[in-house]
Amino acid sequence: MATNASSNSSSSTAAAGKPVALVVGASRGIGRQVAIDLAANGYAVVVAARSQSASGDGKSEKAAQFPPDPNSPQSTITTVAREIREAGGDAAAVPVDTRDFASVQALVARTVERYGHLDVLVYNSGAIWWASVEDTPMARFQLMQSVNVEGLYGAVQAALPHLKRSSFSGGGGGGRIVVVCPPIYSRFFRGKTAYAVGKVGMSVLVKGLAMDFERQQQQQQQGTGEGGLGMAVTGIWPAAAIESAATKKFTRQDPSYARDLRKPTIFSDAILAMLRAPAAVVNGQLELDEDFLQRHAGIRDFSRYAVVPGASPRRIMPAQLPDLTVKEQDDEGMRADSTKPTGAKL
16 A cells, blocks of 8 residues: 555545445455455445565566466455456555454554545454364464454454444444354354354354444434444355355365355345445344345345356355344343443443
């Protein structure tokens, strides 16, 4: 990303009137597609991931074939930003280490410095290790938590003050957060417990933050609080496997596996539909891409998303998910706030 004042001014002018989206984990695969499609739909996009280029200096893309294979290491935040700009969009590439809160804070600060505001945060970063608890070393467990749930928490903390000032949701105000995290059901834990701890933790954060937004909305309506009105946070997960760098090893071993894969455009289409939906419809929801598009975009034929034309990718998610609410859902007992003096009731 350019840092001189004239370049920043030019970028801000070019993006005037556009909503600004920060996509974390956008160097390849699903994240890359989300960034590209957001830009194609009128967003100024900050493309963020840990490494800036395959060589680390941004020069490798000049000599390599462009655009690179979107699921290869040659696809980086700099090539993704270039793809967007060459298609007429507005994008900036900013490296970030989601394990380091200071790096995340700097990412958000550079986003706002460049574009003047932030309207949408998409968190796609993730570390994967599928094995039994016994076969998952402590270091691997800690890495997954630092990238997955801790990285998300840091991104939310850094972005919230700016998202609350956003006018993205129209008259209500407030920005949007979309998190790549699963619905909560027990089968998900099997064979990948250490991974599930962090990913389901991300889902819990979506649910809990949505409740924060609802409380803040109630307080604002009562004239006793600030922010929250119009804010929404939503989880999204694929109903069928999506082609990515992670699926390459399977298709190399067995090319027929590609018949069970969908293109990442289904994910970006679902996210765009979520961003168009009213905040009250999507806040706190843990959605599957296919199911959301069926209910809210009226899509019934998903054949366009199949990697292999004519194939019908196998659904990997349950047909029906459990309801996490209880009969006493609205009974909070005696509310407490640890930021208030000891003993303060709310």
